[in-house]
Amino acid sequence: MNDNVLLETISLTKRYKDVTALKDFSVKLKSNKIYGLLGRNGAGKTTLLDTVTSRIFPDSGNVRIFGQDATENQQILPLICYMPEKNYFIPTMRVSDILKVSAMFYENFDMGYADQLCVRFGLDKRKKYKTLSRGYESILRIVIGLASRAPLTIFDEPVLGLDAAVRDLFYRELLEDYTNNPRTYIVSTHLIEESADVFEDVLIIKEGQLITQLQVSELKEMAFYMSGKPSEVDAAVSGLNVIHSEMVGSVKISAVFSRFDDGMKKNIRAHGVDISPIPIQKLFIYLTNSNREGMQ
Amino acid sequence: MNRISKCLRFQLKNMLKSTFWFVVIYSLVVFALISPVLLFSDGAAGSFNTSLYIGAAFFAFIYVISDYRASFNYLMINGNTRRTIFLSTTAANIIMSIVLAVLSFLYNFIDEFVLTKLSNSAHENTSLFQLFYPNAVKAMELPYMAALFILITGFSMLYGALAYKFGKYFITIFWVGVGLMFAAIPLSSSASGISLLTLIGKFLWLNHPHGMLLASVNFLIAALVFNAAVYLISSRQSQTAPVT
Amino acid sequence: MKLDFSNEKPIYLQIAESIEDDIIRGVIEEETQIPSTNQMAVIYKINPATAGKGINLLVDRGILYKRRGIGMFVAGGARKKILEERKSSFYSNYIVTLLDEARNLGIGIEELIDMIRKGDRSDE
Numbered sequence: 001m002n003d004n005v006l007l008e009t010i011s012l013t014k015r016y017k018d019v020t021a022l023k024d025f026s027v028k029l030k031s032n033k034i035y036g037l038l039g040r041n042g043a044g045k046t047t048l049l050d051t052v053t054s055r056i057f058p059d060s061g062n063v064r065i066f067g068q069d070a071t072e073n074q075q076i077l078p079l080i081c082y083m084p085e086k087n088y089f090i091p092t093m094r095v096s097d098i099l100k101v102s103a104m105f106y107e108n109f110d111m112g113y114a115d116q117l118c119v120r121f122g123l124d125k126r127k128k129y130k131t132l133s134r135g136y137e138s139i140l141r142i143v144i145g146l147a148s149r150a151p152l153t154i155f156d157e158p159v160l161g162l163d164a165a166v167r168d169l170f171y172r173e174l175l176e177d178y179t180n181n182p183r184t185y186i187v188s189t190h191l192i193e194e195s196a197d198v199f200e201d202v203l204i205i206k207e208g209q210l211i212t213q214l215q216v217s218e219l220k221e222m223a224f225y226m227s228g229k230p231s232e233v234d235a236a237v238s239g240l241n242v243i244h245s246e247m248v249g250s251v252k253i254s255a256v257f258s259r260f261d262d263g264m265k266k267n268i269r270a271h272g273v274d275i276s277p278i279p280i281q282k283l284f285i286y287l288t289n290s291n292r293e294g295m296q
Numbered sequence: 297m298n299r300i301s302k303c304l305r306f307q308l309k310n311m312l313k314s315t316f317w318f319v320v321i322y323s324l325v326v327f328a329l330i331s332p333v334l335l336f337s338d339g340a341a342g343s344f345n346t347s348l349y350i351g352a353a354f355f356a357f358i359y360v361i362s363d364y365r366a367s368f369n370y371l372m373i374n375g376n377t378r379r380t381i382f383l384s385t386t387a388a389n390i391i392m393s394i395v396l397a398v399l400s401f402l403y404n405f406i407d408e409f410v411l412t413k414l415s416n417s418a419h420e421n422t423s424l425f426q427l428f429y430p431n432a433v434k435a436m437e438l439p440y441m442a443a444l445f446i447l448i449t450g451f452s453m454l455y456g457a458l459a460y461k462f463g464k465y466f467i468t469i470f471w472v473g474v475g476l477m478f479a480a481i482p483l484s485s486s487a488s489g490i491s492l493l494t495l496i497g498k499f500l501w502l503n504h505p506h507g508m509l510l511a512s513v514n515f516l517i518a519a520l521v522f523n524a525a526v527y528l529i530s531s532r533q534s535q536t537a538p539v540t
Numbered sequence: 541m542k543l544d545f546s547n548e549k550p551i552y553l554q555i556a557e558s559i560e561d562d563i564i565r566g567v568i569e570e571e572t573q574i575p576s577t578n579q580m581a582v583i584y585k586i587n588p589a590t591a592g593k594g595i596n597l598l599v600d601r602g603i604l605y606k607r608r609g610i611g612m613f614v615a616g617g618a619r620k621k622i623l624e625e626r627k628s629s630f631y632s633n634y635i636v637t638l639l640d641e642a643r644n645l646g647i648g649i650e651e652l653i654d655m656i657r658k659g660d661r662s663d664e
Binding site: 033034161168171172175176178179180197198199201203216221222 | 545550551553577578581582585586587588589590592
Binding site: 050054055056057072073074077078079081082083086088089090101102104105106204207 | 299302305306365367370371372373374375376378379380531532534535537539
């Protein structure tokens with residue numbers, strides 16, 4: 001049946017007082033892919049990851065991982081390495097001890113690789129956790145996540161507090177290890193522009209719901225600005241999914257998110273409407289805006 | 297089982313390290329206090345009691361409470377279920393209780409050794425047990441204290457679980473409640489025949505020929521109840537942020 | 541090969557075109573091996589599946605082929621094939637655009653042809 005489905009959530013719902021953090025969230029993830037989980041602050045990314053890894057319980061719905069019900073499942077949890085945004089390490093432990101404990105609990109943990117990563121990222125193993133700066137806290141989580149070689153590895157905002165050079169190093173290390181030792185990754189981030197091409201598929205979550213699950217390359221081929229005379233633009237975008245619209249002087253610019261072929265594009269250009277790609281950061285903003293803003 | 301033993305390995309390492317330091321510091325403090333007495337008295341001391349028991353009881357109480365949140369969070373982040381963590385923590389508590397009971401028991405012999413040296417004659421110590429229990433047998437002290445420590449650590453674990461769940465609300469209410477209870481003791485003894493102290497006395501089977509054995513059983517039953525409560529509370533516990 | 545992440549063209553198309561460019565220029569010769577998708581992923585910081593998509597495009601068009609257990613190789617006759625394909629799309633990619641822009645600027649056909657001749661001469 002679902003030979004390749006690694007993780008599946010079925011109608012996950014989670015409410016906190018008067019906020020619905022997850023609403024009927026259903027998704028299927030395949031194995032050995034790098035997934036990007038994108039969403040605004042408060043969209044439900046962390047709630048989703050916490051639910052999927054059994055840190056919190058949903059109000060309704062199921063999570064199935066590796067073909068089994070994942071909630072409080074001691075068979076499954078050791079196969080998932082979840083590095084959350086919050087720190088759950090014990091402050092008085094040294095980095096080397098934390099790594100040793102991780103090695104004990106994660107069967108595939110590669111201590112040699114962890115040591116290499118510590119060197120590459122400049123993490124001093126003798127330091128106590130409480131003495132680490134915020135950046136190095138993130139680096140520790142990166143080291144553990146990568147070295148765990150857990151079949152499902154999840155990072156929630158892995159590059160918080162890291163400068164551009166270190167973030168770059170993270171993406172390179174992630175890709176290098178992924179190509180040599182494939183596994184399933186879920187990376188939740190708000191830094192879309194720089195990380196989008198590292199992902200194979202992205203999931204966009206908005207107000208607790210899944211609004212898109214697509215290959216990054218497909219996503220980019222669907223997002224275009226159409227600009228020109230208002231009447232021409234309106235004609236060009238009729239029947240298409242317009243996600244944003246604005247007037248710049250007397251020029252109308254509409255952002256469209258639909259499937260295209262070259263023929264359609266040629267046709268539109270022939271009518272004097274300019275087509276240009278929407279940068280993925282902007283696309284993300286339009287897709288996750290609340291409906292009052294930016295829609296025709 | 298494998299997973300539980302891994303958690304246990306982690307928890308025991310911390311527990312034994314802390315216990316070691318507790319014993320070392322306690323010994324240093326006690327002998328530092330006692331040495332002048334030893335040196336300057338001339339064997340007139342009638343009894344000598346380092347009573348590691350009492351210090352160990354406080355240590356066990358405080359240790360389990362202060363360790364609960366951090367260990368629970370850390371073990372969870374390493375892919376362990378709440379059930380696994382509960383079982384491992386319970387096992388660690390039991391082991392620590394036995395270790396503390398054995399250490400306290402061994403301390404008795406140190407006491408007697410010191411006493412013998414002081415009074416230059418074989419002298420038996422009057423222990424608290426002999427005060428409260430007729431026919432107190434030395435050999436019963438060990439299981440009694442072990443059972444008592446199991447009760448204390450079980451209670452502390454329950455405190456820890458409730459503090460994790462309810463946070464400051466619970467902690468405030470708890471200590472206010474304890475304060476009220478202490479205030480109530482003098483009041484209740486003058487009231488009806490049944491007072492708080494009488495109840496405690498009954499629970500401890502004081503002045504009963506088989507008191508120590510029966511009290512030990514009581515301790516274990518109460519510990520079981522506390523642990524069951526912890527299981528119920530923690531099995532549906534959401535992971536909350538660590539206290540900074 | 542340099543990837544332009546801000547470009548309209550999807551990364552996988554840029555990869556495909558870039559390999560074709562290298563084949564035309566003779567930088568990659570026929571029957572030689574090209575880097576694997578994994579290698580490309582690490583060098584360009586992109587997901588290997590994206591690199592794979594570009595490669596597959598070229599395989600479908602007969603520009604590349606797979607030698608089992610070894611990797612991707614440039615097919616014999618690939619250069620010729622690419623040149624032919626590009627020639628036929630030269631018209632739609634360049635000529636049409638050129639004519640559109642000329643029309644926008646009000647440059648007539650004769651003027652346009654003169655410009656082309658001028659440009660040709662200045663190269664000599």
